[in-house]
Amino acid sequence: MSRPPVRSTAAAPRSIDVARLAGVSQKTVSRVMNGEPYVSEVLRRRVLDAADELGYRLNRAARALASGKTRAIGVVTLGTALYGPASLLMGVERAVRDTGYALRVVNTMEGDTAGVAGAVGTLLDQGVDGIVISEPIEEEEDDAELSPPVDVPVLVLGAPPSFAAPRVLTAGIVSDQLARAVTEHLLDLGHTTVHHLAGPLRWYAARDRLSGWRTTLAAHGRREPPVISGDWSAASGYEAGRRLAADGSVTAVFAANDDMAIGLIRALLEAGRRVPEDVSVVGLDDIPVAAYVSPPLTTVRQPFDAAARDGLRSFVHAIENPGAEQIPVDNPPIELVVRASTAPPPHPPAPDHRHTPH
Structure with missing residues (x-):
């Protein structure tokens, strides 16, 4: 089936051009480019491919002025190379990339007196539409008292919520x-x-x-x-x-x-x-x-990408639709990976004697 002719001009491509090339409505293009839910993956990919072919990009500055939103999501995470927190942050980065939002990351450090509260304050000063907290360490009591008022939705990954906000969502691995x-x-x-x-x-x-x-x-x-x-x-x-x-x-x-x-x-x-x-x-x-x-x-394989993707989908919906019902977030399935380090116990049971470590 041949596609409708695409508008040929030296001007920057518009959403109507993407809609024509993808064979969809402008509303569908808007939903895809703004990371809204309820668009099939096949349709989403068709729109994104058409946008890439035309070199179409959202005019984020104009959209921010018109809507009062910055189209930015802030992330608070522990500054560490440990596999779990680093992998979850990478999953968040990949998921945010598909939502049409910019990402602003503030790292915390163990022993930092400002902690999560200071990082949240920094992001609020920069102007973000929502904050993801991927902080795996419990705050000291003194840190909790420094918590700034948070007036944007918050998504907490893998930890109990610690901030009062208009909407607090939780997601992640249990x-x-x-x-x-x-x-x-x-x-x-x-x-x-x-x-x-x-x-x-x-x-x-x-x-x-x-x-x-x-x-x-x-x-x-x-x-x-x-x-x-x-x-x-x-x-x-x-x-x-x-x-x-x-x-x-x-x-x-x-x-x-x-x-x-x-x-x-x-x-x-x-x-x-x-x-x-x-x-x-x-x-x-x-x-x-x-x-x-x-x-x-x-070992057990942790589904970091799935947890981040599902949490971000619900989170962006909460940002875009403040009064709407929350999209439920399912816990990712548990995947036990059985290899050669486990077996039935020795028979008869091992004697209770002491070995001298080398």
Whole structure:
């Protein structure tokens, strides 16, 4: 089927030109370019392809003057290279790119007295239509008192909401459910209990994973071993592994992230504890190297892109339609990736003798 002729002129292309080339209405073009919901993915792609072919771009300055909106979304996130926060930020960046909004990011740092409140204030001063908070660490009480009044919608990813705003939406990965899936996997293999190497408990994810592990053991009537805490690094996992290797009764360990799990496995192997024949180990995140360590690591894959995309879709709808009902955000499915670091416990059970760490 031939397309209608496209307006030929030296002037900048307009939305009507995009509509003609894509074979859709101007309203559909407007919906796609403004990131509105209820447009099929096929139609959205057709409009975006036509816009790219014509070199069409929204006149954001004119739109801001006309609507009183800046067409900008602010993001508050922890300044870290850790896999989880960095991957979630990348997911947010990709999702915002498809909404037609500009992105303004302000990083926080651990120990920063201004914290999230200062970052939010900076974004409000710059002028944004909404704020995404992807801050994984609990604020100090003094920081919370500094919170500025927030008069735009707020989307909180993976943490409890901490600001009063016209609309506060929550989305993201539910870490306690991820921990339940891991713990269930190890119990289903026949282990009588599961030890836990937790992350730093100022982090919401670390507390959620601890809670999910604890709840699952209790639901199965299993003994809860003492918790060992790390700092998310492979080095802290290695130190924890040296301690756990000395306890011959340990047959299964859930580490709160993959880096700590990898360090833990190294310490177990050095102490003569085979993985998974003597001790099963599970991590969480499915970092790129997890499939290539020895043994390949059983873990849970976090759907960062899906969480960001679904959260942003609902968030942009709230910005564009202040009085409308919120679009529900579904939790992404949990994906347990079973590799070679888990197996049934040794039979007979390992004797409770001490090994001297190397």
